[in-house]
Amino acid sequence: MSNKRRKKTASFISKEEMERRKREVIIGIIIIAVVALLTFVENRIIHFGADIPVSNTILMFILININLLLLLLLIFLVFRNLVKLLYDRKRKVMGTKLRTRLVVAFIALSLLPTIVLFFFSINFITTSIEFWFNVPVEQALENSLDVGRSLYWHTEERNRFYMERISYQITTKKLLDTNNKKALSRYVQVVQREFNFNAIEIYADNATRITFALAPELEDKRFDVISADNLQKEIPPKGVRTVSERIPSGELIRTIGTIPFGSTPTNAQAFIVIARLMPPDLAKKMSSISRGFEEYQQIKLLKKPIQVTYYITLSIVALLVVFCSVWFGFYMAKTISIPIRVLAEGILRVKEGDLSVNIAMVADDEIGTLVDSFNKMTRDLRIGRDQLELSARLLREQNVEIEKRRQYMEIVLKNVSAGVITLDAGGFITTMNKSAEKMLNLKSEHILQKSYKKLLDGQLLELAEDVMENLKSSRNDAAELPLKLTIDGRPMSFLMHVNALKDDAGQHMGMVMVFDDLTELEKAQRMAAWREVARRIAHEVKNPLTPISLSAQRLKRKYSDQIKEPVFDECTQTITDHVNLIRNLVDEFSSFARFPTANPKPDDLPPIIEETLALYKEGHPRINFEFNVTDDIPVLNLDRQQIKQAMINLVDNAIGSIRNEGSIMISLAHDPILKIVRLEISDNGVGISDEGKTRLFEPYFSTKKTGMGLGLTIVSTIISDHNGMIRVQDNKPKGAKFVVELPV
Amino acid sequence: MITFMNRKSLVLLFGIIFCVQNLAFAQNATLTNIIVTNTRDDLLVYLNVEGAFTEKMKKAILSGVSTTFSYYLSFYQVRNLWFDNNIEDIKVTNTIKYNNLKEEYIVKRSWEKSGPQVTKSFDEAKKLMSEIDSLKIVPLKQLVKGAHYQLRAKAELSKVTLPFYLHYVLFFVSLWDFETDWYTVDFIY
Secondary structure: OHHHHHHHHHOOOOHHHHHHHHHHHHHHHHHHHHHHHHHHHHHHHHHHHHHOOHHHHHHHHHHHHHHHHHHHHHHHHHHHHHHHHHHHHHHOOOOHHHHHHHHHHHHHHHHHHHHHHHHHHHHHHHHHHHHHHHOOHHHHHHHHHHHHHHHHHHHHHHHHHHHHHHHHHHHHOOOOOHHHHHHHHHHHHHHHHHHOOOEEEEEEOOOOEEEEEEOHHHHOOOOOOOOHHHHHOOOOOOOEEEEEEEEOOEEEEEEEEEEOOOOOOOOOOEEEEEEEEEOHHHHHHHHHHHHHHHHHHHHHHOHHHHHHHHHHHHHHHHHHHHHHHHHHHHHHHHHHHHHHHHHHHHHHHHHOOOOOOOOOOOOOOHHHHHHHHHHHHHHHHHHHHHHHHHHHHHHHHHHHHHHHHHHHHHHHHHHOOOEEEEEEOOOEEEEEOHHHHHHHOOOHHHHOOOEHHHHOOHHHHHHHHHHHHHHHHOOOOEEEEEEEEEEOOEEEEEEEEEEEEEOOOOOEEEEEEEEEEOHHHHHHHHHHHHHHHHHHHHHHHHHHHHHHHHHHHHHHHHHHHHHOOHHHHHHHHHHHHHHHHHHHHHHHHHHHHOOOOOOOEEEOOHHHHHHHHHHHHOOOOOEEEEEEEOOOOOOEEEOHHHHHHHHHHHHHHHHHHOOOOEEEEEEEEEEOOOOEEEEEEEEOOOOOOHHHHHHOOOOOOOOOOOOOOOHHHHHHHHHHHOOOEEEEEEOOOOOEEEEEEEEO | OHHHHHHHHHHHHHHHHHHHHHHHOOOOOEEEEEEEEEOOOEEEEEEEEEOOOOHHHHHHHHOOOEEEEEEEEEEEEOOOOOOOEEEEEEEEEEEEEEEOOOOEEEEEEOOOOOOOEEEOOHHHHHHHHOEEEEEEEEEHHHOOOOOEEEEEEEEEEEEEEOOHHHOOHHHHOOOOOOEOOOEEEEEEO
């Protein structure tokens, strides 16, 4: 689950962001499309515009405004991106620098040609327009217009000329008189034909038509009178006024004048109107000249607006291009810089140790390949690290296992009764277990990592080197040797097994020494052997003693009186004494051999010791006896008789070691932790040699001339029957010390 | 922050656009000499528009552009505590067209029965264009003695007939449009 989430975050671009961007792109495209379509539609409408009344321009207005709004939207998009970019730059978001550079490059790339094109187009349009209006079209149009005008002017002028004459004739001939009405009509007709007028009319001063004459082409047409208003209108100083009207057969130009000529309409006696018919095609041409000129004038009038319009259109198009390109620049910059940014961020995260980075971006270009490679790399790294972690974990587990084993081994070693010491190939002591420490009375910290060569000296060093040499040279990997040592004044007997350690290749790795404390065992074995010997001797020796003794007594009784020789008595007496002595010895032997087993009962120890001491105090005034009881001594299971015997033996022994005077100190202490009572009998006598210590408790070992050497053996037997222990140490500064430990 | 800035710039842009558009209409044309009077049978109105003609407009007219002034007249009976009663809405137009061949102005006034007036003088044509003379509003018999009435008037340049391909130009350059405010004349019959 967490992995999944990590992956999700690792894609860097959230789903909403992606969708938003997509939407933006779509909006942009739609806007451009709509703007293009609207522009096209507007163009179409303008081209068909001939039929569209100006009021419909509202539609155009809407279209153009929509277009503008869309343009604004595009600008908004661009500005939004721009502001975002600036903001990102300020925040120092990764990838903004590249994006800025790309955007600037795109803008520059698009702006340069656009600006060049824009100014070129502006210039082109300006010069083109100037050129169009500079062409002598205007002059030509004006000239043709002048021609048209002069045509009218000539017509009017001609009419005026005739009118003046006719007016004069009418006035002088008094043709306006009511009597001369016919003459007037005739005159008018004559004049019409004479001067080839299309029509000539005479109006009375009340605007009624008096008479008129028409050319044949007008005769069958409708020919309206001129309204009174028209006639009464002020006449310009030149004396005539022209009105024109369109009739089916062309344009009828009527020149109005007064009779007499030059008078004001109010003073006029009558009005004369001369009409000329302009042929329809000429009239049409005239109007087209007029229209052409008008249109030209209008265009000229709109020259500036048209220019401005072109500029605006161009500007809009240029802006559109610029904004499109800027927007496109942003888009391109995004598509280029985002993968790079994401890659950079990914690399940063990898640098920080996060190998779960997975860039979820599918692109088919080189960046896509790069992203793929990056993903593969991180994946490989991740797998590698996982494997590494796995092996590290395994290693750790193995280490734990090994440590457990080591501890187990240590515990085993600590708890085996045998002493174990290991040495490395260089003879340095590497391990030493508790039993070894105890047996040798050493502290491992003083010994570890020290060479045996430094630790041992004398005979032992020689022995050790022999063993080493032996092990190294011989094929035998193991050696076994008994060893007798005195440790802290205590004789100890060990059986030592030395094993050379070799690796699979047979290389010497060191050795392990395992040694068992055989002191007690040996003691017991010796004791058993001696008992057997004692029993046999007692048996074998005791039997002949009685006949010897009896024979000697018999000899003395029978032949003492007869021989009367003191030698004889002495000899028999000596035999008897020595037989007794031997018997005593044999008794002692047999009592040793058949020593009764202890029958312990709860008893107090101090009174027994005191009783024993009391036996000797009187007899040995030069010896100082001391008895100290330090603690409360609990009641022990004791065979009172045997313990007393043991005490006697020990004290006897101590007294024996003191030549002249000295002191014997007995101390009794209770050790509640070990649950023992410790009895120490120390003297300041001659002491015991190291060899003596090892054999002290063996039978028939005595330093005294008279002793059988059984006293301490018996003590040892009694103590071991009480499940206790006896040992001998040197008493400091002088003498020996026996330590008896009895269980509570 | 982004949206805020953009909104600001957008508002600014729109502001500029509308200001420009308003400037285009900022020509000062006024109605003057509004006179409401009556004949025996009808209520008549006289009015002039001033400041409607500019040099540009004159140039346009001389270039043969047909130009129309529209006059809007609304006649109300003013009522207290109630909407005013709209009695009559009148729209009349004066159109001017210059004939450069004959160098004369033809002014057509929609409210005159007689045909178009032709004049060679621009001043006269101008006068004809900017005047409404004795335009009948309502017959007097429709009015109630002692009632409060109001005439509202407005003039505007409603139409400049340009060559078709120049129509769209008007969107970018307002040439000489004018529109006066509403003017009111109150009276009690």
